[in-house]
Amino acid sequence: MNGGLALFVGAPLAGTAACFVLARFQGAQRAVALACSTAVTIASVVLLVHVDTTGPVTTSMGGWPEAISITFVADRLGALMLVIGNVMMLAVLVYAVAQRSSDERSPWYAPAYLALIAGVSGAFLAGDLFNLFVCFEILLMSSYVLLTLEGSDDQIRSGTTYVVLNVVESLVLVTAVALVFATTGTLSMAELPDRLAALPDGVALGLSLLLLVAFGLKAAVFPLFSWLPDSYPAAPSPVSAVFAGLLTKVGVYAILRTQTQWFPDTNRTLLLVIAAATMVVGVLGAIAQSDIKRILSFHIVSQIGYMIAGIALGGVAAVAAVVFFVIHQVPAKTSLFLVDGVVEQEQGTSALDRLSGLARRSGALAALFLLPALSLAGIPPFSGFVAKLGIVTVGLDRGEWWIVGVALVVSILTLVSMMKIWTGAFWGADDPDDRPGLLRHHPLMSAVTAFVVALTIAIAVFAGPIYGFAERTAGDLVATSAPATGGGAP
Amino acid sequence: MTPRPTVTPSTILSLTVAGLTPVLVLVAVYITFRGHNAPGGGFAGGLIIGIVLVLRYLTDGAEALRRLPVDPVVLIGVGLGAAVLxxxxxxxxxxxxxxxxxxxxxxxxxxxxxxxxSAVFDLGVFILVTGVVAAILVALAEADDEASRGETTGGTEGPTDGPPTRTGVDR
Known part of the structure; x- marks a missing residue:
């Protein structure tokens, strides 16, 4: 695998270049984007199997020694996130191409999307902190373009908030990177755990908080979440689907790494409080909304809370639960936005008071919404139940009763707000003003949505082996951290 | 045809820019290639070409950008492609x-x-940055065109602009 990892960033960037050259040829752009995304997705699956059987893969760039070169590292967590990310981005790309929405017809769409793939892949493989920062920038730049591609007033307004907040985030992150380098003399993710453990407590605490603010803004945790429900709904559905499924998870991934590997056993109480507040505020926000996309956007925030709770609890069992939660969360969230995309394309709105009786017009679509919705709420046979059970069990073992209580109450409220969408949009009498008949959309759109929903169900069916993998991943993460006293797995 | 009917072209500015252009291009190429082991590089070089384009835009208006031999978006692609390859x-x-x-x-x-x-990488960055600056200017020029069209159709004089020329890829 000499240099192979670099291709996960290099290939999509080469595709971006090709798409710019082919700016006037939409068909060729689509072909390049689909081919590139498919190739990277297949390669990432191969990489995951390879990493799981033979151990982590490292690539140093430019033939420099590892200490000073840019490195890409694929361990279990990175490879897993790479697979999830690329499968979702490929699925959403197929959906967007099938939908031919106004933004997808823009010549900037394919290059921006491929750059997003490069950025997300790079962030999951980054072997040093500065490289992570650069990949964050790549994915942010392309997300700015994708978010405001239609150029409507609404998009420009919310896009401004999004850009300003993310520039602030980048500033905090690059400051943190500089301070980490100043105090430890390295940015290598492999060396940082030992170097950071040797620092005085106060310095380490400061660094951990700075990184937490930077990544917390990206992950949209309380109180840094308010940009998310504002900006995501303004984007076209396929774009918000991939943002909802992935971009916040990149932040969660970074928090998971920093808190588990670099700063074990610090900020636990703070993180628990943040987690609880994120869950509660997110779900209350969702209940208060009356638009499908806005409800779903607040749910992203709420669900992030569960992952932060798992990270806060720490130890192999909790981290395994977080990893499983991410595996479950990405397809579930993405599929809900994809269903919303079909609704919005047909009805021209996702406001609940202007929708009614969609289930009568397309039972299959209603089912495609209901399954991930129930999964997200944590109803038993679905993957969300397994994910939440994992976190709740660890919480009970540690005696953190209150976070368990909060998690369970928020689950019920999640169900309430999902039922709000269900009764508002899908249930009820057919609106006589509406055009009759089935919801018209390209069959590929519902096929992709069905595929993603099938993934969420497959995660529930194969929960055993997947949980086993999550535990191996968590084992890696906790083992590489310095003295892991919090690792008292039950 | 000027970008705004109110602006009169300045002979001094035009002549200065015309004289500066070859010097700036030379400096840009020099900066790009010295960048391998010294301060400089493709990014700085590309920005200097960007300065040339901005100066040309100031003197000749949007017309300068319509005369560009290549589509700036293609430049971005070629530059990025060279760097990645x-x-x-x-x-x-x-x-x-x-x-x-x-x-x-x-x-x-x-x-x-x-x-x-790795000089090819720098060259790619040079082309890429040039393309980005040109693309931004084209976008500004198009907005300028639209604004002046709005002014003229609102005023008493008839429209002075011909059909909008596609210099860049519009959306």
Whole structure:
């Protein structure tokens, strides 16, 4: 695998270049984007199997020694996130191409999307902190373009908030990177755990908080979440689907790494409080909304809370639960936005008071919404139940009763707000003003949505082996951290 | 045809810019290639070409950008492509991503010249940055065109602009 990892960033960037050259040829752009995304997705699956059987893969760039070169590292967590990310981005790309929405017809769409793939892949493989920062920038730049591609007033307004907040985030992150380098003399993710453990407590605490603010803004945790429900709904559905499924998870991934590997056993109480507040505020926000996309956007925030709770609890069992939660969360969230995309394309709105009786017009679509919705709420046979059970069990073992209580109450409220969408949009009498008949959309759109929903169900069916993998991943993460006293797995 | 009917072209500015252009281009190329081991590089060089384009835009208006021989978006693609392919090419011959090769050539009139493959990367960045600046200017010029069309159709005079020319890829 000499240099192979670099291709996960290099290939999509080469595709971006090709798409710019082919700016006037939409068909060729689509072909390049689909081919590139498919190739990277297949390669990432191969990489995951390879990493799981033979151990982590490292690539140093430019033939420099590892200490000073840019490195890409694929361990279990990175490879897993790479697979999830690329499968979702490929699925959403197929959906967007099938939908031919106004933004997808823009010549900037394919290059921006491929750059997003490069950025997300790079962030999951980054072997040093500065490289992570650069990949964050790549994915942010392309997300700015994708978010405001239609150029409507609404998009420009919310896009401004999004850009300003993310520039602030980048500033905090690059400051943190500089301070980490100043105090430890390295940015290598492999060396940082030992170097950071040797620092005085106060310095380490400061660094951990700075990184937490930077990544917390990206992950949209309380109180840094308010940009998310504002900006995501303004984007076209396929774009918000991939943002909802992935971009916040990149932040969660970074928090998971920093808190588990670099700063074990610090900020636990703070993180628990943040987690609880994120869950509660997110779900209350969702209940208060009356638009499908806005409800779903607040749910992203709420669900992030569960992952932060798992990270806060720490130890192999909790981290395994977080990893499983991410595996479950990405397809579930993405599929809900994809269903919303079909609704919005047909009805021209996702406001609940202007929708009614969609289930009568397309039972299959209603089912495609209901399954991930129930999964997200944590109803038993679905993957969300397994994910939440994992976190709740660890919480009970540690005696953190209150976070368990909060998690369970928020689950019920999640169900309430999902039922709000269900009764508002899908249930009820057919609106006589509406055009009759089935919801018209390209069959590929519902096929992709069905595929993603099938993934969420497959995660529930194969929960055993997947949980086993999550535990191996968590084992890696906790083992590489310095003295892991919090690792008292039950 | 000027971008705004109220602006009169300045002869002094035009002549100064016309004289400066070759100097700036030379400086840009120099900065780009010295950047391998000294301050400079493709990014700075590309920005200097960007300055040339901005100056041309100031003197000749949007017309200067319509005369561009290539579509700026294609420039962005070519530049990015060159940079990325310099990264990927060493993989094909068993090196690592972005690894640089050095050749020492004896060219008769100038003596020994050190050629590094990473210069292609810098060249790619140079083209890319030039393309980005040009694309931004084209977008500004189009907005300018629209604004002046709005003014003229609102006023008493008839429309002065012809049909909008597609210099860049509009959306």
């Amino acid at each position: 310099t990264g990927i090419a060493p993989l094909l011959v068993g090196g690592s991503f972005l690894e640089s090769n050095v050749w020492k050539l004896d060219l008769w009139p100038v003596g020994q010249v050190k050629v590094v493959s």
